[in-house]
Amino acid sequence: MLFNELNNEQQIIINTLKTSKSDFSNANKNFLINSAAGSGKTYTATKIIKNVLSSGEKALYLVFNRQMKKQFDYSLKKNDLLHKVDAKTFHGLLRQNNYLDYSIKKQLGVSVNELSFNYQKGDYNKTDIAKIAKNLANQMYDLGLIAFLENEERTKKYMIAYSQSIEKELSKFINLYLKTKVVNAPLFLKELPVNFKIFFPYQSEERITKYFNSSLFKRRHNDEIFTDVKSFVSYLIIQSFHECIKKKELDITHSFYYKKIYETAMRDEQFLKFIFKDYSCIILDEAQDTDENMYNLISKYSFLCQKEKEKKIFVFFGDKKQSIYSFNGTFNIFECEDINKMTQLSLSKSFRFGKNIANFSKLLVNDYHSKDEIIGNIYEDKIYTRAINAQNIIEQLIKNIKNQTKYNTALICRTNNSCFEIFQTLQNELDKIKIDDKDKEKLIVLDTEIKKKFKETNKHKLTELIENKQIIEDLKIKLMHFGSNINIEQISLEEALKNELIISFIKHRKELNYILKLNTITLQKILNSKNRKNAHLLITNVHQSKGLEFNNVILANDFFCKNKELYVDKEEANIAHVAVTRARENVLFYEDKQTKNILQEIYISNQTPMQLYKQKQEIKEQTQTKNNAVINNECYVIKIKI
Secondary structure (H helix, E strand, C coil), X not given: CCCCCCCHHHHHHHHHHHHHHHCCCCXXXXXXXEECCCCCHHHHHHHHHHHHCCCCCCEEEEECCHHHHHHHHHHHHHCCCHHHEEEEEHHHHHCCCCHHHHHHHHHHCCCHHHCCECCCCCCCCHHHHHHHHHHHHHHHHHCCCCCCCCCHHHHHHHHXXXXXXXXXXXXXXXXXXXXXXXXXXXXXXCCCCCCHHHHCCCCCHHHHHHHHCCHHHHHHCCCCCCCCHHHHHHHHHHHHHHHHHHCCCCCECHHHHHXXXXXXXXXXXXXXXXXXXXXXXXXXXXXXXXXXXXXXXXHHHHHHHHHCCCCCEEEEEECXXXXXXXXXXXXXXXXXXXXXXXXXXXXXXXXXXXXXXXXXXXXXXXXXXXXXXXXXXXXXXXXXXXXXXXXXXXXXXXXXXXXXXXXXXXEEECCHHHHHHHHHHHHHHHCCCCCCHHHHHHHEEECHHHHHHHCCHHHCEHHHHHCCHHHHHHHHHHHHHCCCCXXXXXXXXXXHCCCHHHHHHHHCCHHHHHHHHCCHHHHXXXXXXXXXXXXXXXXXXXXXXXXXXXXXXXXXXXXXEECCEXXXXXXXXXXXXXXXXXXXXEEEXXXXXXXXXXXXXXXXXXXXXXXXXXXXXXXXXXHCCCCCCEECCCEEEECCCC
């Protein structure tokens, strides 16, 4: 950080929070701070803790993952503030102090000691869903909603067929329930976007309706509120889910315990207050890519505090231009309904880079965030208009070794596929030169987090390499369409690459092509490359580089590109913005013989991505009578070679 004093924007934030905390007449205690890249967000947070909190008061600093927590802990230690702040991840906050035991007893009526846990497990898989489906079939039979058919054998066959027929929609229901803000109440569960008709056994809709309106129904279920048959069926599904947990047929996962504590806290105000009671200030970081359930808890607690006129403040730091995780279902506070109820402040002056990088980063997102300011510092920075290739990079790295110099440089890619391919290209170029093996290993390094994906790759699950949940869903749909029973959540890479359907799918997704090239020699080179600290050149992707900064950033040639087409939408613009704003001093553009660099073209033409798109569309329309462009309000695609 290049400063020790507060700038004007930071001082306004401190003064506004101080006044609000002490002023009982000010009902609004929620502050949304739009913080540009490198604008001193962490420094400002430490100053809020130091200057706004009174002696003996504590702050809670909430972050999405452990890496962010570790970084903030370092800042707290440096500023001697560890005693005034608890920095926690969302899961870390809710996993403490027997919160789970209390919630499980409330909802399932048993102690956690009677249940089994597996926090390493991801989503509930096909085998798990089959267990819930069988339990639901048994429950339907016990309630008389599945009729006895002539004999026991025929009835059992029908129940098995019923449970198998509902598995697909049941999987959708369970995963939506665990990942959304919907709480376990029939009134809300029935709003999940699933086909509830699937759950009605054959010729039983009339039977369920009759039971729903009977006095027996009212006696059995008098403690729940059902508005219609659909709400009742959704209630039965959750009951079956809980029953499998209680019987230890299913493990409690991260998602399950998080959901149960969330539901309990949203219903039980005293429990919610207990979770946050020790803190006078709650700060949530990365508000543009956060967790909706955590936001709802904080929002409800804030409402209770304002109602009771407690001297507490709630601060949300984020940057709408850096929202890049919507593909994983994150929640953007800048787009929520409550935003108009918050006091909005900003940090627009970057201490990381100068005016050239600031102007370029603004150009990239101007189609979507035209009102957002980002101002560079007084120091000189540079963007090189001439693109560089693999040979240029290797030549410069060799010079650095001869001169015994090392620059803090990263080559940032949009996708893992490009990370892999560029790493491979640079290694091949390096193999042409006689150089000591020890020097070779530390010249070019693949990011540790990406490298982890390649350790014992063949034993990995395919989904661990793909990661993107939407792509995984697309693959599931393709397999189902062709009648395949493969459990995509469990299949290893080794087995996946023996399946023609999966291979065909990967071939048609350019960002996954690298998976087909994972051979022993290439893997050995990847695993032999040293760690991030020793690198002359670090190859990483945008998502791994977020929160980091480098003296020099080389931008790969895979931005604004999808399936070899120019592709422009808000998230792609944000992703390019994040990549550019990792640079402190210099930005360069990488290209190869096959693919030019769209970011370079944007910079040289001084056009926004959308303006460039429209220009290319006009050129294409002049040469073609058939318009291949597809346009809608959200995204723009044009089939051209780039």
